[in-house]
Amino acid sequence: MKRRGTIGLAAVTAAAALILAACGSSSTKTSTSSGSFNSAVTGVVSPSTHKGGTLTFGNSSTPDSTDPGNTYYAFMWNFVRLYTMPLMTYKSCPGACGLQVVPDLATAPGVAGDHGLTWTYHIKPNVKFEDGTTVTSADVKYAVERTYDRTVLPNGPSYFPVLLTDPKYPGPFKNRSKNMMGLTAITTPDPTTIVFHLQHPFADFNYVAAIPQTAPVPPSKDTGTKYQLHPMSTGPYKFASYQLNKQITLVPNTNWNPATDPNAKQLASKVVVNLNMNANDIDNRLIHGDLTVDMPGTGVQAAARARILSSSSLKAQSDDPISGFLWFAYINTKVAPLNNVHCRMAIEYAANKTNLQTAYGGPFAGGAVASTVAPPNVLGYKKFDLYEATSKPGGDVAKAKSELTACGQPSGFTTGVAYRSDRPKEVSAAQALQAALAPAGIHVTLHGYPAGTYYSDFAGVPKYVHAHKLGILFGGWAADWPDGYGFFDEITNGNAIVPAGNTNISELNDPVVNKLLEQMAGTQNATARNAFTSKIDLQVMKDAVILPEVYAKSLLYRSPALSNVYVQTYYGMYNYAALGLK
């Protein structure tokens, strides 16, 4: 009995050792690797014109919609270029080049007229839908006007009703015979010309025209809420099938003309998107070679990150681009004593940027310590550091105390900090900030709120913020287009303060900032317009209404099976419209 027991124990131990050994080693099914760490951030990895193969995307959730008129996710604005051509798009190239807005369906950038109150585009005459019918300006007009009806298409941005004349247009779905093509703010004098009529001059309109909402939709093929199941393609691929929330399959669009669409490629024979996958499983399949792209493009999970960064071969297959997001904290100007700029400056000096960076995931997964509000990929960005964020990232308690004396609070003060309690990184950041401010005498009480209602019910409701004395509120921001106006307007313009869903959570109403934004909106020349970015940034930082924390980064794994891989700087992820397979 004793001998059998010993043998049994030995067998179990051996089996356990085998399993542990297997778990400790890695195995990947890869072809020859190419490129090195971050090589896709500044250049194209594995350039090739090879055709064939299946591009397989994995997504841990689902798109808000595949209807180009009804989506607001960054990865969808990237992905829709596989099957749509908006009027404008971002140039398909790595580095800063990828921030340029260039014509897509349009023959050239829009021409402003009538003192900036009209924008005229001409569309390419030989672009066809997947069924062979030619795209006309009326299809573009219809594409825009259908987005006005939020009862059918609730998700996309609201720029057109805000910028164009005729904001009360109900959309073409209600009383269709009367309202279809009834948006007077857009006129189509001929089949290849489209004119947008604005309420006020808006120099950034080319960026608005790059939103997927301008991708043409033939009225006769519009099925309203069902259109997402099969949008009519003008891009290199078309929908073969869409099992809602499960799988999307795209096949080559035989009516796509590459000469009309230089910013997209038709290299793969098929594109498959698997939805609602386990996030860790996506990373494992990517590394193993069963998947080629992680669709959300926000980086690998913690387990895969540790594995990649500890392996030289895997790290050579990864990129760590700036995503375009800034993680930061608003400092509210109405909650006493933060209505005094010196009290706000005290927070800027006291914050420990290194600990905040660690809270967000460290230099690779969190991002680079930020000293400005505008991230480096915003046009017109200039580096400066008013509060020693990069020279003394651990914080400067002495200077903080000096500012407290200047604001009449030499012993410090107490205020509330709001954050999203279901975001672990933000929870850690709030705790790190609490710990950093305490030595300076600034005592904060933590208030966590659910992310889903954070802006609609709490941080974005000024009345609530005042009543609960929330002086510091965590948040994040990425602009819908990469220039200073797109980044700053919603979060710093005094006119943007609203009673609910407020995005100017600092409640900054600085006439200097407001004036700079107004001037920027009316400046047609791109170089002159971009020069405003750093001026606005500097003034906002002088007002100390935002505590920049990190320029967010994402650690992306680049499958060795891919060709033409590079980070499209505007999206902060790989350019999906350019990918092929080796």
Place this chain on the structure above:
Amino acid sequence: MFAFIIRRLIATVLLLIVVSMITFAIFFLVPRLAGQNSYQLASQYVGRNPTRSAILQVEQRLGLNAPIYLQYGRFLRGIVVGAHFNSGTSTAYCPPPCFGYSFKNQQPVWPMMISDVPVTASLAAGAAILWLSGGVAIGVVSALRRGTLFDRFSMGVALAGVSLPIFFTGLISLALFSYKWPIFPNVQYVEITQNPLLWARNLVLPWITLAFLYAALYARLTRAGMLETMSEDYIRTARAKGLPERTVIVKHGLRAALTPIVTIFGMDLGLLLGGAVLTENTFGLHGLGQFTIQAIQQQDLPEILGVTMLAAFFIVVANLVVDILYAVVDPRVRH
């Protein structure tokens, strides 16, 4: 028996109504107790930085500004007689049982849900066969060989099976048998009608992972039950009469020990048919479990209501079947 079944079916309908009322109440009343109004609720279904007009339109489309009793009434009516929905360019009829249109996807809930049932049913059925046959067999052998190495080892493994969470065992099994040694590569659901062999091959890992958890429990339950019944006087009598040992164990011992097994099997299978949430999420299977997670994450009331009621239905029906099976297993119940 027929009258019994009819009574239970009527009770099922009443129970489902109560479940729907409770789910409705939780979804609407709890946020209102926290001060949320319908405008704020609608703002969650509009997208980023919406205008006030956009939120109001969505509030109207979803019917969130109507009184709760009216919203509930519309919902119940849809289940019984169906409803009409406007997709923008046309009006579609949603036949009964119509659980409404998804707030997020703006598609009918019922077809989305039903398309996920085969995945969950495949997962549950396969795992059930494995855990029932494996668990009971191991429990019987352990009970008959009480105190031996087999007994100790199997009960130790059973303890591990009950203790280890599925998202751990599932990920380990994927790491070993899908990536390290690609015996079961690229696990994803394939319809049985499309390719039965691939259907089975892709489900082996999820089956074993799920069955490992339940088999452990059933092994311990069976062992306990067998130990009790095999020590009864009638077992000694059966042996004294000269019956073959196999007959004594199966017909007299196991059969008596099966009653609690049948009870718990009904509950477990019913719960699983409502969605094996962790297993489906770990292996990326688009069943009712994944549907549930998504519905909750998106706070999509029609989907939450639909899957809750479907899950409740499965549990109730499973319990009804169990009660009927009692009469088969235990003849005393028939009289």
